[in-house]
Amino acid sequence: DQQVKQNSPSLSVQEGRISILNCDYTNSMFDYFLWYKKYPAEGPTFLISISSIKDKNEDGRFTVFLNKSAKHLSLHIVPSQPGDSAVYFCAAFGGGSNYKLTFGKGTLLTVNP
């Protein structure tokens, strides 16, 4: 069973526009969520996170929104840049575990110049 789902395998946007990457989860015990970015031949790099006690966290061009009732989170990138082109992974943990990250399968974002 896939507890963290990223239903869009890919997304293409124009430079300067907003990128919205979505993530759904099924485990209501998850209480901390992270987004990672991954370039080819590199490991995932931590991008931004949010605790379940918040509904929004912002860091520069990146904002993560959490809707607990819908078990949904999203990552907004504004404005998108060609260097943002990468695979983005949503991850979560909780329910008594503060270490076991459950990852989605990722969304490939392509930002076109």
Next chain:
Amino acid sequence: DAGVIQSPRHEVTEMGQEVTLRCKPISGHNSLFWYRQTMMRGLELLIYFNNNVPIDDSGMPEDRFSAKMPNASFSTLKIQPSEPRDSAVYFCASRLTGYNEQFFGPGTRLTVL
């Protein structure tokens, strides 16, 4: 800091051979994780060490897999004997206990022929 270091970056071996993957965590980090990434299953946690002690190895697929952490700066993941279905990218990650973000190495791409 150099980040998490993994070696080798690529490994090609034949079925039945022993494979050893190596990881050096970020200095000062006392938690270490081994993950495997495949197309079918995405990123999965194999084993988690805290202060060099294996805490959770429930993700290790079978007895052919073993992991050790003899000291705070070195860990190995061994597969013996290797099988074609072990072909994947193996990532090592580390973090400081008390912090949620895990820092990933560049990964080892393993191909078992």
